[in-house]
Amino acid sequence: MSNFRARFNRMFAGGNLELVRFTFYLLFPIGFMYYFGIGLEEDIEKQYIAQLKREDERKNLPHTDEEWARLLVQAREAKLQNMKNQIMTQELRNRRAGTGDSPSN
Structure with missing residues (x-):
């Protein structure tokens, strides 16, 4: 366990840790939104918005x-x-x- 801790401390000493943190803080939310946001527009529109439209609006668009x-x-x-x-x-x-x-x- 101490060998891992020593390697970890050497690898992420100084600016490297800041670079990893910055990358994580920047890319994690973007990746999360991309992964869970693909194709949601159609699903949300079908589930919530299409029900609220009047019948004539749905047919004549x-x-x-x-x-x-x-x-x-x-x-x-x-x-x-x-x-x-x-x-x-x-x-x-x-x-x-x-x-x-x-x-x-």
Whole structure:
């Protein structure tokens, strides 16, 4: 036992012990999180979050980038159409009021 203690003391004397401690303190939490954290996003989402979503939200979510892009384009077009309708309504009100001015932004 004393031979082991002597070798241990020689091996980890001075800065070597600090290097080992630093490495352990740095790599142990990272390794722990990596080992236990792989693939947990899907499990947690299935177990906890998916149950809370409404039925229509679960069915209508786009799965690909193309579907997301199409959805965003449709939303943008709907917003532009709404803005055009508001401008036309404002111009019609101005004409009826007799001003004839277009709305200023």
